[in-house]
Amino acid sequence: MSRPQARRPRTRTARGSSMVGRRFEVEVGPVAHGGHCVARVEDRVVFVRHTLPGERVVLEITEGTEGDRFWRGDAVEVLTPSPDRVPAPCSYAGPGRCGGCDLQHVALPAQRELKAEVVREQLRRLARLEVDVEVEAVPGDDAGLRWRTRQRYVDLPGGGRGMRKHRSHDTVAVDACLLEARSGPSYEVRGRVFEVAAVPDQQASFWQVHPGAPETLVGAVLEALDPQPGESALDLYAGVGLFSRFLSEAVGPTGRVAAVEGDRTASGLSERNCPGVLARAGDVGAVLTDGLPEEWARADLVVLDPPRAGAKRAVVEQVVARAPRSVAYVACDPSALARDVASFAEHGYRLASLRAFDLFPMTHHVECVALLTKTRSDLQ
Template structure:
């Protein structure tokens, strides 16, 4: 199992809290979609002993409103919730389709969450998750539409980098969901035919006629349409002006910094901050012909806490999955940018940080969501946060 960047993730190992329920089956009607590629269901574990007692189960391979038989895959009597798979569909949603990949389904490859769902409904489910997280964590009611991105074939053949597991017989496989078990896979249908495995060395990627040096085993968006659409979304949101001062935080190889530096011109200033030394070196190369754009190597929280404390006009914030968190948000607000473009791959972290920005006087003005990872539950958002309050310069109002 991997995340959007292709990095394997291991489930947390927890001590058992009572008798295991793994393998037990229940019939139920499935509730709403939840963050993480599953839906919420409720079952009555002991109808004879406690007919009113219910347990929440996070169920994969289903769609809200379906009647299914689910099988518990993780859970004990002492757990607050269980996990499960829909192993039999008794009443199907009209949005249910036959998964195009033979390796998708209960007990199989864990890479795709929604292959059983029509593509337009997949995007509706992702939009519902983003809305729910913003409502629950940031107390905002925000309309969300997940936009399709050019570069895939009806949700397939988009992944430019894929990490397989080598098998003893010379074959290759993928991890099962939340497991180290390997499922042999001959052809991953979300991978492009020319998809590469992460490997040392330098690659060159082109975005809007600009060339970027990228580490072959470093971070770069895996959907071929992603870099362009994200750059255009950030520039459209921020509307950088000549002479402005900009910070690009978690800058990677300088994708946003490059176009922002061109927009503010030589009378402006762009600082890219990146914690990975190899990515920072590539950023210096990618920005080398723009002397008003600099690169600082170091973790964003430490750099902001120790240096570059002068005011700035704009900030691009593109943190890893765990988000920016309160200390970084407070350091950004202390520099009083007129606007922040937050690029987020996790809606829960985004919503939490939007709430932190609200405490600092920043309001969520716009939100766009992009389907950069079709067939999975992942979604990418670009949020525009603007400064409000008495210290907002009159010239910034528009």
């Protein structure tokens, strides 16, 4: 549940002359994962930001050489706009400006449909599943703005502040970010207060940044799993114990919950936040292999809330070895979710339901809660 670190652009070996700065007139194709749409210049794929499917635009290449398989670009002139195009609310959004937002030029309902299409496409391509999904609005933002309860700026010479450009360490000086919330995060959910540590840059760790996210995700996970008194539940990548606390209350004194988290500080806090929960700190795969008591060889329920890279096959296999009746997978990356859903399918677990939430308006990011189940006969 921690905020992922910004990725640095990969250094690519030049394959011919640079195409950066070249302009082409194109018709834009479908949305793709990552905050851009797909266009083609002759037989070359170009991932284009600041555009919408169906638009005709002039794109400018921002990354790529003659021999690359694909290029990246920005729509610098819109010739035929989509009906879903709107003026960006922020003056710092757009080609060559702040890289924090991908979709400020898109009406909010259309933003959510684009994200839903990305989730559908990733599951179709990577998990061979046709799934209908709707991205749900979440209370707590102001028409897609003012939801970032933690905000990071770059300190500029002379005392100013800035934001990074897309895939760059270059900065754009800004007065303020319209995504920044007017108040900090609340660590109270359903009447329960959580202790959350601060990291050195004053960002709180292991807590969702959208004010409506903790309540929304807890509700979605509990609804999906339907935990019963006396059941056992594993909370993997547990952070400070958000899901563990409510799972423990649901399974009651005759049930049991174990919380596994890689960060030792967060794991220690989960012990304080979740009385009676067994907390284990360490790599999730390693803890599942030999870091839990023998009674945890089986579990009725599992929550997975992995980082952006996903749980991956080794952890999936450790989960299915415990034969849970239900697995709730909380995913911040649809491609990682789809790959792990495919791995679960190899062991007989089907995608029973999927919900998606707009926890990051104006950006391409989307949060999903997937329910994976086996039939009772398969669990014998």
